[in-house]
Amino acid sequence: MVKAILYKEWxxxxxxxxxxxxxxxxxxxxxxxxxxxxxxLSGAVQVWYGAIVKDAPLLPAVMQWVPAFxxxxxxxxxxxxxxxxxxxxxxxxxxxxEDALLASLLAYGAVVLVLLYALTCAVLAVGFSxxxxxEIVGNMVLDSLPWFLAGIxxxxxxxxxxxxxxxxxxxxxxxxxxxxxxxxFVDGPAGACLPAIPYLTLFTLxxxxxxxxxxxxxxxxxx
Amino acid sequence: xxxxxxxxxxxxSYGKKLIYENLCFSVEEGSVVGLLGRNGTxxxxxxxxxxxxxRPRSGVCRLFGEPMDRLSPATKARVGLLLEGHIQxxxxxxxxxxxxxxRFFPKWKRDAYYELLEKLQVTPTQRISTMSCGQRSQxxxxxxxxxxxxxxxxxxxxMGLDPGYRRLFVEYLREYARAGKKTVFLTSHIIQDMEMLxxxxxxxxxxxxxxxxxxxxxxxxFRRYRFTAPGPVPEKLEGLWNxxxxxxxxxxxxxxxxxxxxxxxxxxxxxxxxxxxxxxEDAFIGLTGKY
Numbered sequence: 001m002v003k004a005i006l007y008k009e010w011x012x013x014x015x016x017x018x019x020x021x022x023x024x025x026x027x028x029x030x031x032x033x034x035x036x037x038x039x040x041l042s043g044a045v046q047v048w049y050g051a052i053v054k055d056a057p058l059l060p061a062v063m064q065w066v067p068a069f070x071x072x073x074x075x076x077x078x079x080x081x082x083x084x085x086x087x088x089x090x091x092x093x094x095x096x097x098e099d100a101l102l103a104s105l106l107a108y109g110a111v112v113l114v115l116l117y118a119l120t121c122a123v124l125a126v127g128f129s130x131x132x133x134x135e136i137v138g139n140m141v142l143d144s145l146p147w148f149l150a151g152i153x154x155x156x157x158x159x160x161x162x163x164x165x166x167x168x169x170x171x172x173x174x175x176x177x178x179x180x181x182x183x184x185f186v187d188g189p190a191g192a193c194l195p196a197i198p199y200l201t202l203f204t205l206x207x208x209x210x211x212x213x214x215x216x217x218x219x220x221x222x223x
Numbered sequence: 224x225x226x227x228x229x230x231x232x233x234x235x236s237y238g239k240k241l242i243y244e245n246l247c248f249s250v251e252e253g254s255v256v257g258l259l260g261r262n263g264t265x266x267x268x269x270x271x272x273x274x275x276x277x278r279p280r281s282g283v284c285r286l287f288g289e290p291m292d293r294l295s296p297a298t299k300a301r302v303g304l305l306l307e308g309h310i311q312x313x314x315x316x317x318x319x320x321x322x323x324x325x326r327f328f329p330k331w332k333r334d335a336y337y338e339l340l341e342k343l344q345v346t347p348t349q350r351i352s353t354m355s356c357g358q359r360s361q362x363x364x365x366x367x368x369x370x371x372x373x374x375x376x377x378x379x380x381x382m383g384l385d386p387g388y389r390r391l392f393v394e395y396l397r398e399y400a401r402a403g404k405k406t407v408f409l410t411s412h413i414i415q416d417m418e419m420l421x422x423x424x425x426x427x428x429x430x431x432x433x434x435x436x437x438x439x440x441x442x443x444x445f446r447r448y449r450f451t452a453p454g455p456v457p458e459k460l461e462g463l464w465n466x467x468x469x470x471x472x473x474x475x476x477x478x479x480x481x482x483x484x485x486x487x488x489x490x491x492x493x494x495x496x497x498x499x500x501x502x503x504e505d506a507f508i509g510l511t512g513k514y
Contacts, residue, residue, distance in 0.1 A: 004326035011323075012314045085310045089276055094327050095300035219292070221277030223237065 001096045005104040009078060016077035017112055020070040024120045027066045032127055034060050039131070051136050055190045058128055058140045064185060067117055067151030074109050075158035083162055088218060102215050106208060109155050117148040139190040146193050149204050150184035156207040157181070163214035165222050173214075180207075225288070227252050227374050227406045228273065233282035235268060241430055242268055246282070248425055248435055255400050255407040257417040257438075259507055260427030266410040267307055270378045273408075274304060286374065300328055303372035307379045309360045313352035317345055317362065321369065328370045336369040339395065357388035364392060368399060375400070377409035381416055389413065393420055418442075418503040426510050433510055438503065444478050445506045450488060450496040460487055465512045476501075476509030 010017075035058065038047050050056035082088045082105075091105075092098050121141060129137045157177035164170045184200060186193070226249035233246040242265040250256045260266050271277035273284050275291040284291040289298050312320060317340060325331045343361050351359060360380070367375060375396075381389050393416050400407050400420075411417055417424075417438075424441055426434040434441075450473050458466055462483065466475035473493070477484050481498050488496065501509065 001327065004323055007319075007326075008312065008315075008323050011319055012312070081312070081314060085306075085308065087310055087312060089274070089304075089306060090310065090312065092276075093274065093299060093302075093304050095296040096327065097296060219276060219278075221271060 001094075001100065002104050005101065006108055009105060009108040012081055013074060013077045013109075013112075016074055020073055020112075020116060023066060023070060023073075024116050027060075027063055028120055028123050028127075031059050031063060031124060035128070035131070044131075048132075051132065057143070058132065058136065059124070059144060063144070064147045067113075067148045068154040068181065068184075070116065071113055071151035071153070071155035072158050074112060075155045075162065078105065078109055079159050079162035083165075086218075088163065088215070092215075092219065098215070098219075099212065102212060106156065106159060106211060109159070110152055110208070113152050113155055117151060121148065142191055142194055142197070145197055146184045146186075146200055149197075149200050150181055153184065153204045153207050154181055156204070156210060160207075160210035160214050163211055163218055165214075165218045169217075169222075225252060226250060226285075228284065228286060228408055229288075230269070230273070230284040231282055233269070233272060233279045233284065235265070235272065235277070235279040235282075243279075244430055246432060248432060250406060250408050250423075252406055253404045254423055255397075255421045256409070256423045256425060257421035258408065258410045258425045258427065259414060259417065260410075261511055262412075264427040264429055266427065267378055270307075270376060270410065273376060274302075300330075300370075301373045303367040303370050303375045305363055305367060305375070305377040305380055308382055309356060309363045309380075311351050311359060311363055311366075313350070316348050316350045318347040320351065320362065320366065324366055324370065330371045332369045332371050335371070336365040339365040339368060342391075356383035357385060360384055360388055360392055364395060368395075371403070373405060375405060375407045375409070377407065377411075379410050379412060381411045381413040389416055396420065414504040414507050415502065424503070426507065428511060441506050442501070442503060445476065445501055445509065446478075446481075446498045447474055447476050447501055447505065447509055448481070448484050448496055448498055449474050450493045452488070452491050452493045454491060456488065456491045456493070462487060464509055467512075476506075 051058065082091060091101060094101060121144065124144075125137055125141055128140060154177075157173070157180065161170050161173045161177060164173055180203075183203070186196075228250035230246060230248050234244050235242045246269075258266050258269065268277060272279050273286065273291055275294055278292065286294060286302060287298050289295060294302075312323075315323065321333065321336050325333060339361055343358055345354065345358055351362060354362065380392060380396075384392065396407065397420050399405065409417075409421070421438050424434065424436060424438050425432055451471050452468075452473050453471065456466055456468070456473055460466065462477055462479050464476040466473065468474075475484070479487075481496065485493070485496050
């Protein structure tokens with residue numbers, strides 16, 4: 001069952017997955033180009049001073065939104081076709097447990113995102129470790145962790161919104177989702193987010209169950 | 224014989240609009256049953272309830288003895304479902320969709336799918352989103368045949384099909400149902416197609432079932448009577464359906480024979496009474512009325 005669902009989801013979303021990979025790769029390249037430019041214009045001493053003493057971020061500000069954008073993109077490409085003409089009925093009619101089917105759909109998206117984010121994070125860490133000390137690179141990875149968690153959270157919340165059958169509820173869920181995602185983007189000095197990461201991870205795991213609520217309403221025929 | 228479908232006391236409404244009240248019917252194993260009704264009588268609603276995609280206000284439907292909202296995977300594998308408009312996963316191509324569904328069903332008959340598709344002008348790599356409604360209907364039918372379910376539920380299978388595809392669909396379906404002793408429960412707007420296919424008719428009116436009888440009984444026993452009368456004839460007379468007039472030319476429908484109908488109409492001065500045999504479509508109009 002899982003293999004068949006993965007096959008279906010891959011056929012459905014492969015263009016979006018390649019697009020998401022291209023966006024992540026483009027942003028990673030942009031981060032390196034911008035960092036290199038800063039070294040050339042300001043000099044290594046000034047950049048190091050900024051990074052160590054002033055907590056200047058290594059990554060461009062736009063990077064914080066990219067994982068969430070990619071999460072929403074993947075979720076839309078996966079669940080809008082399911083809800084068009086209420087095709088989710090076809091999926092739920094398959095001879096397998098409905099919860100297991102839905103969990104497989106969500107697990108596919110979450111795994112794709114984790115792979116994309118992990119690869120991006122690894123490339124950034126390896127690249128920056130050539131010019132910064134490990135402590136600063138470690139802080140960069142820690143500080144960017146909430147953004148990647150926000151990406152997975154945005155993916156799950158978008159699935160929750162897409163599968164909701166009633167438009168006014170979708171709008172309400174959208175507002176709730178935006179507020180919840182805001183917790184992942186709280187500013188602070190380097191490493192300040194560390195204590196919050198377990199809670200944000202727990203919350204992201206909790207979001208995995210939200211789409212089941214919408215699917216239940218879809219099954220009941222909510223209007 | 225065990226009923227494959229059993230609906231007991233289904234009551235449902237959308238807001239304040241009552242769709243059914245205490246609707247009860249059953250479908251026996253091996254029969255082909257058509258659900259006929261005018262627009263808005265809740266044909267698709269009952270299909271949704273049957274498959275657990277809508278919770279009625281009260282009542283329960285069972286498929287193979289299991290309640291509709293808790294169908295086990297084994298029972299789902301025995302039920303082939305065609306959604307209104309031949310909805311399918313349009314991002315697949317012809318080959319991919321077969322590969323996807325084939326992994327779910329233990330009795331999957333790949334050859335049945337490709338045999339049917341050979342008659343279409345489609346290539347194995349053609350995406351379903353680029354197909355016409357008729358071609359898509361054949362893909363959906365091919366997938367149902369390959370699944371080889373014991374019960375087929377088809378929601379408005381003739382929707383969007385030209386006469387050629389409609390006929391093709393009906394002929395294949397009839398052959399499949401008869402040869403495999405399958406149970407089929409279907410709805411359609413095009414009643415002339417049903418005449419060739421169904422053993423039993425359930426005719427729906429707003430909020431209730433008007434009639435549940437074998438198609439043969441309706442075709443052989445239900446008649447239209449035309450007559451003339453000098454004055455008004457009551458619209459509702461016991462045993463007569465949808466009595467109406469244009470000028471002094473009247474028509475009414477009944478399961479009663481000519482002698483009985485003449486007796487019922489005699490007090491109103493009815494003359495020139497003549498009976499006409501009906502097609503299923505005419506019988507449907509006679510039962511539900513033109514308006």
